[in-house]
Amino acid sequence: MKCSIASDKFRRKFAEQIEEICGERISLCYQCGKCSAGCPVTYAMDYLPSQITRFAQLGLTDKAMKSSTIWICASCQTCSVRCPRGIDLAKIMDALRILAKRKGIVPKEQIAPLFDGIFLGSIEKYGRLNELSLITKLNMASGRPFKDVSLLPIMLKKGKIKLKPQKSNPGKEVRYLMRKVEKLESK
Amino acid sequence: MARIGVFVCHCGTNISATVDVKKVAEIAKGFPGVKFTTDYRYMCSEPGQDLIQKMVKEHNLTRIVVAACSPSLHEKTFRTCTQNAGLNPYFFEMANIREQCSWVHDDREEATLKAIDIVKLAAAKVGKNNPLQTTFIPVEKRVLIIGGGISGIQAAIDVAFNGFETVIVEREPSIGGRMAMFDKTFPTLDCAACILTPKMVEVNQSDLIKLYTYSEVEEVSGYVGNFKVKIRRKARLVDENKCNGCGTCWQRCPVRLPSEFDMNLGKRKAIYVPFPQAVPNVPVIDQEHCLYINKKKCGICKKVCPFEAIDYEQKDEVIEEKFGAIIVATGFTMFDHSIYGEYGYGKYKNVTTGLHFERMLNSSGPTGGKIVRPSDGKEAKKVVFIQCVGSRDEARGMPYCSRLCCMYTAKQALLLKEHNPEAEAYVFYIDIRAAGKNYEEFVERVQDEYGATYLRGRVSKIFQRNGRLMVRGCDTLSGTQIEIDADLVVLATALIARPDAIKLAQMLHIPYDQNRLFTEAHPKLAPVETVTTGVFLTGACQSPKDIPDTVATASAASVKACGLLSHEKLPIDPQIARVDVEICSGCLACQEVCPFGAIEKEEIVDRVTQQKRWVAKIAPSLCNGCGACNTACRPGAIDLDGFTEEQIFGQIESLTADKGDER
Ligand SMILES: Cc1cc2nc3c(=O)[nH]c(=O)nc-3n(C[C@H](O)[C@H](O)[C@H](O)COP(=O)(O)OP(=O)(O)OC[C@H]3O[C@@H](n4cnc5c(N)ncnc54)[C@H](O)[C@@H]3O)c2cc1C
Ligand code: SF4
Ligand code: SF4
Ligand code: SF4
Ligand code: SF4
Numbered sequence: 001m002k003c004s005i006a007s008d009k010f011r012r013k014f015a016e017q018i019e020e021i022c023g024e025r026i027s028l029c030y031q032c033g034k035c036s037a038g039c040p041v042t043y044a045m046d047y048l049p050s051q052i053t054r055f056a057q058l059g060l061t062d063k064a065m066k067s068s069t070i071w072i073c074a075s076c077q078t079c080s081v082r083c084p085r086g087i088d089l090a091k092i093m094d095a096l097r098i099l100a101k102r103k104g105i106v107p108k109e110q111i112a113p114l115f116d117g118i119f120l121g122s123i124e125k126y127g128r129l130n131e132l133s134l135i136t137k138l139n140m141a142s143g144r145p146f147k148d149v150s151l152l153p154i155m156l157k158k159g160k161i162k163l164k165p166q167k168s169n170p171g172k173e174v175r176y177l178m179r180k181v182e183k184l185e186s187k
Numbered sequence: 188m189a190r191i192g193v194f195v196c197h198c199g200t201n202i203s204a205t206v207d208v209k210k211v212a213e214i215a216k217g218f219p220g221v222k223f224t225t226d227y228r229y230m231c232s233e234p235g236q237d238l239i240q241k242m243v244k245e246h247n248l249t250r251i252v253v254a255a256c257s258p259s260l261h262e263k264t265f266r267t268c269t270q271n272a273g274l275n276p277y278f279f280e281m282a283n284i285r286e287q288c289s290w291v292h293d294d295r296e297e298a299t300l301k302a303i304d305i306v307k308l309a310a311a312k313v314g315k316n317n318p319l320q321t322t323f324i325p326v327e328k329r330v331l332i333i334g335g336g337i338s339g340i341q342a343a344i345d346v347a348f349n350g351f352e353t354v355i356v357e358r359e360p361s362i363g364g365r366m367a368m369f370d371k372t373f374p375t376l377d378c379a380a381c382i383l384t385p386k387m388v389e390v391n392q393s394d395l396i397k398l399y400t401y402s403e404v405e406e407v408s409g410y411v412g413n414f415k416v417k418i419r420r421k422a423r424l425v426d427e428n429k430c431n432g433c434g435t436c437w438q439r440c441p442v443r444l445p446s447e448f449d450m451n452l453g454k455r456k457a458i459y460v461p462f463p464q465a466v467p468n469v470p471v472i473d474q475e476h477c478l479y480i481n482k483k484k485c486g487i488c489k490k491v492c493p494f495e496a497i498d499y500e501q502k503d504e505v506i507e508e509k510f511g512a513i514i515v516a517t518g519f520t521m522f523d524h525s526i527y528g529e530y531g532y533g534k535y536k537n538v539t540t541g542l543h544f545e546r547m548l549n550s551s552g553p554t555g556g557k558i559v560r561p562s563d564g565k566e567a568k569k570v571v572f573i574q575c576v577g578s579r580d581e582a583r584g585m586p587y588c589s590r591l592c593c594m595y596t597a598k599q600a601l602l603l604k605e606h607n608p609e610a611e612a613y614v615f616y617i618d619i620r621a622a623g624k625n626y627e628e629f630v631e632r633v634q635d636e637y638g639a640t641y642l643r644g645r646v647s648k649i650f651q652r653n654g655r656l657m658v659r660g661c662d663t664l665s666g667t668q669i670e671i672d673a674d675l676v677v678l679a680t681a682l683i684a685r686p687d688a689i690k691l692a693q694m695l696h697i698p699y700d701q702n703r704l705f706t707e708a709h710p711k712l713a714p715v716e717t718v719t720t721g722v723f724l725t726g727a728c729q730s731p732k733d734i735p736d737t738v739a740t741a742s743a744a745s746v747k748a749c750g751l752l753s754h755e756k757l758p759i760d761p762q763i764a765r766v767d768v769e770i771c772s773g774c775l776a777c778q779e780v781c782p783f784g785a786i787e788k789e790e791i792v793d794r795v796t797q798q799k800r801w802v803a804k805i806a807p808s809l810c811n812g813c814g815a816c817n818t819a820c821r822p823g824a825i826d827l828d829g830f831t832e833e834q835i836f837g838q839i840e841s842l843t844a845d846k847g848d849e850r
Contacts, residue, residue, distance in 0.1 A: 008611040027635045054665040
């Protein structure tokens with residue numbers, strides 16, 4: 001694949017956007033690869049975490065934002081605490097997810113963003129997570145409706161899943177928080 | 188009859204682990220002439236040396252053999268020890284049973300037998316050793332410095348500071364070398380002229396430093412302490428004593444030519460000084476292009492010179508001077524990238540080199556500090572730098588890393604951005620080698636603060652598309668092939684030896700490596716010395732060096748040179764060739780094989796016939812005792828003191844005579 005590298009201006013703007021969202025400077029990364037070396041979930045990623053920073057540096061924004069990596073990232077922050085240049089890569093991953101959502105980019109990786117959406121929907125509605133509805137909705141949406149059915153009885157028996165959704169009282173505050181984050185992200 | 192003592196060293200366990208040292212000492216007792224033997228943990232230690240001296244007294248020993256490590260390590264130690272024991276220092280032999288035995292074998296029994304043989308050889312030789320006396324030669328207390336770049340300049344200042352006279356011979360019309368071409372220098376970005384010109388002025392003003400610019404060394408003879416050097420002072424056609432550098436002549440000269448100093452990006456006249464701060468500030472006339480010299484026309488400079496300094500009749504002058512030491516500071520040149528078809532065979536005007544870029548950056552340079560496309564003089568906005576061109580390329584370039592191009596490229600990318608913040612800098616690199624004080628930080632700043640884009644990969648091709656230069660490379664870190672349309676491409680071409688390096692090396696009898704770089708005597712322990720005593724190296728003629736390293740080696744070389752000059756006389760090794768004039772037939776076959784030029788012919792009066800005849804004569808200070816002449820001499824008139832035929836045959840006999848007795 002041949003590509004003409006994005007112009008200085010474009011790249012500078014993209015770097016500024018990322019910095020604005022998460023306060024991190026991608027230009028600091030010297031590609032040592034320590035982040036990728038320690039990341040526990042690279043096996044499921046299409047690019048290594050350090051490659052995502054590299055794409056961002058070169059203004060290959062599509063590659064960065066369409067990658068599965070940014071969605072597979074578990075935000076465990078292993079990379080962030082080990083980076084010799086003091087870059088919080090987990091935050092950059094976050095910023096890239098935000099940018100991808102803003103741009104309406106359809107990620108290669110479907111499940112993770114779906115999960116995130118349903119998870120947050122549940123929080124918004126009940127003020128806390130309703131596992132049963134999360135599992136059902138996720139499996140329906142991802143076209144695998146019977147995926148976890150066999151686990152249901154035992155999880156019910158052990159009390160891990162409740163049939164009736166439990167509500168938490170301060171639901172209003174949670175909703176307020178959600179609005180605020182939404183506003184921030186869509187800026 | 189010699190009374191020999193043999194001392195066998197354990198060298199901790201270095202020797203004793205593989206060689207049965209006690210057995211060696213025991214058996215050596217039976218060798219002819221051996222009166223005492225022993226073994227000891229560390230012979231080179233003070234107690235070890237004391238032991239030798241004590242045993243010499245107790246047993247009336249007259250010859251010493253130490254069976255230990257290589258003579259290159261401890262021969263000197265034990266010679267001195269032998270001398271301190273009251274014996275001639277050459278009544279000592281070293282048997283190397285470590286490097287030549289214990290370290291290279293693992294069978295203890297076999298190794299012990301071999302060690303016994305080695306000791307036997309040494310004992311057979313030492314019995315026949317003659318007493319030798321160290322001789323001395325006087326020292327000429329002046330230093331010749333060849334090359335007036337920053338290394339030559341620094342060396343001259345340091346030598347003069349030590350109170351010795353020095354002469355700089357510089358080929359170009361001015362001293363200054365490459366550094367004079369630069370705008371700013373990494374990593375501190377101080378202006379090159381601001382830090383160089385004070386040193387140039389100091390050289391010019393010092394009473395102890397003589398400058399021969401526009402001059403070249405033509406012939407070197409003699410030896411340490413007494414070099415005789417012929418220097419050609421090329422005709423400037425301008426009298427240095429009369430000219431005061433007013434510049435009237437070069438302002439009026441009608442001939443305009445490309446300026447070499449400006450990498451052909453600017454113009455100079457036929458009478459010119461290469462740059463405004465030139466030292467000496469005296470022009471030269473380019474005889475190839477001067478109208479008067481070629482067609483007897485013009486003559487303007489002579490007419491306008493207010494000091495009558497122009498002298499068209501001036502001729503080259505060859506002078507001869509004597510020096511005690513020589514410092515070689517001839518610097519480097521740049522690899523010619525026109526061999527790379529993929530980079531346009533040097534035909535694209537906008538594909539330039541780091542030196543071109545330096546001239547463009549320089550505010551007193553040909554573009555007044557503007558970065559332009561040489562093709563049309565328009566400002567260059569998008570600049571692609573390519574590192575390692577001709578370096579790290581075993582196929583077509585130099586195998587080595589030129590060591591400082593990573594740094595000057597970073598500097599140039601930074602300065603580009605400083606000159607024009609809107610400009611874009613792309614740097615293709617393989618690795619970034621920034622190993623120096625504050626270097627890594629500098630390169631990081633260039634990327635982070637100045638926004639230079641570093642791309643990891645060698646460029647595969649530069650070509651033209653729609654009148655634009657296209658650079659096709661790759662960034663292996665992201666796995667993308669990349670094409671950039673560039674206004675200007677700057678190649679960080681390799682630093683290489685000058686074209687005449689071999690000629691100079693042969694003149695000075697110093698070795699050079701496969702890349703024609705002068706070779707130091709030892710890469711770690713004698714980095715500024717050469718194997719020719721009295722000839723030292725500094726700066727980029729030895730290997731690519733940046734200014735800090737160049738200055739450091741210049742000071743190091745001057746310390747070494749001054750150290751030599753601080754002696755009234757210099758000792759020379761007496762283990763050298765000796766001619767028996769009675770036997771010498773005067774064929775001088777020896778002269779041809781001597782690699783050090785140590786053999787001359789001498790006229791003598793034959794003792795028998797009373798006729799005059801020629802014989803060979805050895806210059807003791809030049810002879811290195813290699814023995815080449817010894818084997819070339821058909822009548823056998825030459826012998827090598829310390830390795831006489833008697834000694835060598837004695838050794839061979841000792842091994843062959845009673846073979847089988849102990850085995
Ligand atoms: C593009 C570029 C940028 C650089 N930028 C930097 C920088 O920013 N900072 C830094 O630290 N280093 C820099 N360097 C390195 C710097 O140029 C060298 O460290 C320095 O020039 C070495 O000095 P030198 O005296 O050994 O050699 P030179 O500068 O080459 O001087 C040698 C002198 O000897 C003369 N000479 C040669 N042969 C003979 C002969 N046979 N007889 C008489 N005279 C002779 C030459 O005419 C010349 O004047 C740069 C190099 C390049 C190529
Ligand atoms: S650890 Fe830090 S510097 Fe190294 S590659 Fe990852 S983000 Fe870049
Ligand atoms: S935060 Fe994301 S990228 Fe970093 S180590 Fe954890 S999973 Fe990997
Ligand atoms: S005589 Fe030669 S150097 Fe002098 S002005 Fe004329 S062309 Fe120039
Ligand atoms: S110093 Fe850098 S650019 Fe120069 S040859 Fe070495 S690695 Fe290549």
